[in-house]
Amino acid sequence: xxxxxxxxxxxxxxxxxxxxxxxxxxxxxxxxxxxxxxxxxxxxxxxxxxxxxxxxxxxxxxxxxxxxxxxxxxxxxxxxxxxxxxxxxxxxxxxxxxxxxxxxxxxxxxxxxxxxxxxxxxxxxxxxxxxxxxxxxxxxxxxxxxxxxxxxxxxxxxxxxxxxxxxxxxxxxxxxxxxxxxxxxxxxxxxxxxxxxxxxxxxxxxxxxxxxxxxxxxxxxxxxxxxxxxxxxxxxxxxxxxxxxxxxxxxxxxxxxxxxxxxxxxxxxxxxxxxxxxxxxxxxxxxxxxxxxxxxxxxxxxxxxxxxxxxxxxxxxxxxxxxxxxxxxxxxxxxxxxxxxxxxxxxxxxxxxxxxxxxxxxxxxxxxxxxxxxxxxxxxxxxxxxxxxxxxxxxxxxxxxxxxxxxxxxxxxxxxxxxxxxxxxxxxxxxxxxxxxxxxxxxxxxxxxxxxxxxxxxxxxxxxxxxxxxxxxxxxxxxxxxxxxxxxxxxxxxxxxxxxxxxxxxxxxxxxxxxxxxxxxxxxxxxxxxxxxxxxxxxxxxxxxxxxxxxxxxxxxxxxxxxxxxxxxxxxxxxxxxxxxxxx
Amino acid sequence: xxxxxxxxxxxxxxxxxxxxxxxxxxxxxxxxxxxxxxxxxxxxxxxxxxxxxxxxxxxxxxxxxxxxxxxxxxxxxxxxxxxxxxxxxxxxxxxxxxxxxxxxxxxxxxxxxxxxxxxxxxxxxxxxxxxxxxxxxxxxxxxxxxxxxxxxxxxxxxxxxxxxxxxxxxxxxxxxxxxx
Numbered sequence: 001x002x003x004x005x006x007x008x009x010x011x012x013x014x015x016x017x018x019x020x021x022x023x024x025x026x027x028x029x030x031x032x033x034x035x036x037x038x039x040x041x042x043x044x045x046x047x048x049x050x051x052x053x054x055x056x057x058x059x060x061x062x063x064x065x066x067x068x069x070x071x072x073x074x075x076x077x078x079x080x081x082x083x084x085x086x087x088x089x090x091x092x093x094x095x096x097x098x099x100x101x102x103x104x105x106x107x108x109x110x111x112x113x114x115x116x117x118x119x120x121x122x123x124x125x126x127x128x129x130x131x132x133x134x135x136x137x138x139x140x141x142x143x144x145x146x147x148x149x150x151x152x153x154x155x156x157x158x159x160x161x162x163x164x165x166x167x168x169x170x171x172x173x174x175x176x177x178x179x180x181x182x183x184x185x186x187x188x189x190x191x192x193x194x195x196x197x198x199x200x201x202x203x204x205x206x207x208x209x210x211x212x213x214x215x216x217x218x219x220x221x222x223x224x225x226x227x228x229x230x231x232x233x234x235x236x237x238x239x240x241x242x243x244x245x246x247x248x249x250x251x252x253x254x255x256x257x258x259x260x261x262x263x264x265x266x267x268x269x270x271x272x273x274x275x276x277x278x279x280x281x282x283x284x285x286x287x288x289x290x291x292x293x294x295x296x297x298x299x300x301x302x303x304x305x306x307x308x309x310x311x312x313x314x315x316x317x318x319x320x321x322x323x324x325x326x327x328x329x330x331x332x333x334x335x336x337x338x339x340x341x342x343x344x345x346x347x348x349x350x351x352x353x354x355x356x357x358x359x360x361x362x363x364x365x366x367x368x369x370x371x372x373x374x375x376x377x378x379x380x381x382x383x384x385x386x387x388x389x390x391x392x393x394x395x396x397x398x399x400x401x402x403x404x405x406x407x408x409x410x411x412x413x414x415x416x417x418x419x420x421x422x423x424x425x426x427x428x429x430x431x432x433x434x435x436x437x438x439x440x441x442x443x444x445x446x447x448x449x450x451x452x453x454x455x456x457x458x459x460x461x462x463x464x465x466x467x468x469x470x471x472x473x474x475x476x477x478x479x480x481x482x483x484x485x486x487x488x489x490x491x492x493x494x495x496x497x498x499x500x501x502x503x504x505x506x507x508x509x510x511x512x513x514x515x516x517x518x519x520x521x522x523x524x525x526x527x528x529x530x531x532x533x534x535x536x537x538x539x540x541x542x543x544x545x546x547x548x549x550x551x552x553x554x555x556x557x558x559x560x561x562x563x564x565x566x567x568x569x570x571x572x573x574x575x576x577x578x579x580x581x582x583x584x
Numbered sequence: 585x586x587x588x589x590x591x592x593x594x595x596x597x598x599x600x601x602x603x604x605x606x607x608x609x610x611x612x613x614x615x616x617x618x619x620x621x622x623x624x625x626x627x628x629x630x631x632x633x634x635x636x637x638x639x640x641x642x643x644x645x646x647x648x649x650x651x652x653x654x655x656x657x658x659x660x661x662x663x664x665x666x667x668x669x670x671x672x673x674x675x676x677x678x679x680x681x682x683x684x685x686x687x688x689x690x691x692x693x694x695x696x697x698x699x700x701x702x703x704x705x706x707x708x709x710x711x712x713x714x715x716x717x718x719x720x721x722x723x724x725x726x727x728x729x730x731x732x733x734x735x736x737x738x739x740x741x742x743x744x745x746x747x748x749x750x751x752x753x754x755x756x757x758x759x760x761x762x763x764x
Contacts, residue, residue: 252657255692256690258690258692326617337629340631340632340633340693341632344690344692346693346694355631381602381603381605387599387600486697489702492700493701502698502700503700
């Protein structure tokens with residue numbers, strides 16, 4: 001057994017109910033008594049033996065038949081030791097209360113709110129326990145509970161807020177917003193002794209605002225031009241992908257993951273497919289691994305180019321936007337050639353990829369890589385030393401390394417603060433372990449460093465692709481597992497056995513073993529993780545998406561406080577948020 | 585000295601000049617990469633995942649055998665198939681009615697993967713904007729018409745050895761060529 005689990009057992013004989021090590025998948029999990037969760041969490045965070053300083057995710061599951069119905073599942077990562085742990089606590093339906101861990105990890109704030117919103121578990125000691133993805137006045141229950149129908153309650157036409165065609169439109173009159181409704185957005189009132197009258201200004205930004213990169217609403221509390229509190233209001237693009245996935249076979253979820261981070265959809269495919277393969281214990285052919293790495297890095301280039309263009313556009317540099325989209329277009333054309341779509345690609349399959357690289361495609365990709373470094377330098381001549389860009393990004397939205405880890409930030413946002421955490425290095429997957437590349441790290445953790453990190457990542461990505469193209473081995477692109485992967489089309493029509501497998505896989509789906517696993521993948525935005533609980537049926541019992549944009553929004557208030565109102569679009573942009581992923 | 589150069593660079597807006605040089609050089613080597621869309625059109629690759637279509641054999645008979653696999657594979661319940669026996673041939677089945685609600689389609693191509701007789705294909709058509717979304721609920725005739733105009737080369741229908749293996753027809757490798 002892992003020494004850490006022994007330590008936990010001897011240290012907390014009453015609080016730790018059970019420990020388990022999944023040797024095959026390399027997962028550690030601990031079950032603790034819910035009331036004593038906080039002391040175990042504090043030990044895990046503080047003790048140098050454990051040092052789980054990074055909060056990855058909080059998830060919940062519903063088992064209606066059990067006596068203790070709900071399970072809250074925490075994922076922590078220890079950056080010094082490089083291990084992950086899963087802490088689980090069970091609560092009953094009558095008393096669904098778990099102590100909040102926001103005092104240990106600040107990033108738990110948004111995650112606990114999400115669990116409260118979707119599963120209805122209360123967190124005692126949470127500073128601001130409100131709904132986050134669903135509307136605040138939503139009173140139909142908690143959607144991820146198993147007794148909540150996936151179709152929702154009631155017909156869409158019965159919603160009274162939808163305008164009806166046969167009725168005259170109601171004239172909207174302005175109304176005063178009561179003070180009680182404003183209170184949630186305000187900071188704590190400061191008692192002022194002077195006779196000078198001060199008043200905070202509440203400014204509503206979004207959801208229809210071009211600089212918020214989607215439908216995000218932020219309520220800013222201003223003192224003059226300074227932001228004193230920024231409350232993000234999420235959920236305008238909530239589609240309930242996690243609930244939807246519970247009703248779909250494993251294979252059918254892949255096109256739905258395309259729609260999470262629609263700027264670079266293949267990385268979502270990759271993250272999901274890897275989790276299912278980890279659950280199944282499936283190994284992938286060498287060529288498929290290389291192809292996956294290549295396309296994932298192409299998507300990273302697309303994602304960072306998109307980010308660079310829009311961030312520069314937000315700040316006022318128009319030319320960069322056109323130039324980055326020019327290069328992006330070349331890659332999108334390659335994807336169109338490869339799998340027939342430009343944005344929602346649906347290219348990955350469980351056990352491999354959909355179609356093979358043709359020599360023509362490899363040639364075009366090589367030609368692109370040859371020109372690409374010159375293009376990066378072109379962007380840099382426009383931005384790197386430009387005084388407007390430097391003034392707008394240097395020392396804006398600074399976050400220290402400790403805070404960044406404590407909030408659970410990942411990806412370029414974390415690396416700009418000087419933390420060399422990259423899933424591709426920590427847990428190498430694909431062909432990342434076989435090629436030579438570096439993790440760029442910033443120093444100050446400001447917007448300029450995040451820009452610099454992403455520019456360096458563009459160079460590293462093209463390095464990885466070039467090496468992968470050189471090493472690209474021959475061979476099959478799909479694993480040989482007839483019970484899981486549909487047989488090739490030509491066999492289906494000739495061979496009785498293949499036909500039977502084909503029918504079974506497409507009608508029933510395959511059945512992975514009972515179990516649960518978390519698998520993290522480095523997406524352009526940060527660590528994109530999928531947590532799947534399988535009950536042995538062809539559909540996931542619970543699928544949780546650890547979306548980096550959502551976690552990053554949790555640190556938004558912390559990073560925006562004290563800056564000018566004109567910096568707010570820079571701060572949005574620096575996370576590279578995509579609301580499709582944030583709201584899921 | 586370095587301080588002096590920095591000062592000179594500041595007052596002459598050096599970095600802006602460098603940026604303007606890059607921009608103006610693009611003006612000289614002017615090469616548009618955009619297309620005037622409704623007048624000019626891109627050539628789409630063969631594997632393009634556009635509008636779905638039902639295909640026919642070279643003798644004009646429908647390929648679809650009404651097996652419902654596309655309906656089962658679809659992640660967003662686009663397809664509805666009602667299958668029936670071919671009149672006079674009790675061992676053979678066909679799709680009596682076939683509906684696709686294209687407002688919900690994700691264009692993921694799983695139905696095409698699922699079809700055991702390659703009766704479904706994805707075309708290069710994408711200009712399907714309509715004023716009334718009820719027009720996007722397509723029936724079998726409309727889907728066959730899309731297939732007829734997109735796939736002029738049809739798969740050959742073979743002579744069957746036995747009526748029971750009627751739907752195990754040997755398929756093309758992939759899909760037939762599309763009109764370019």
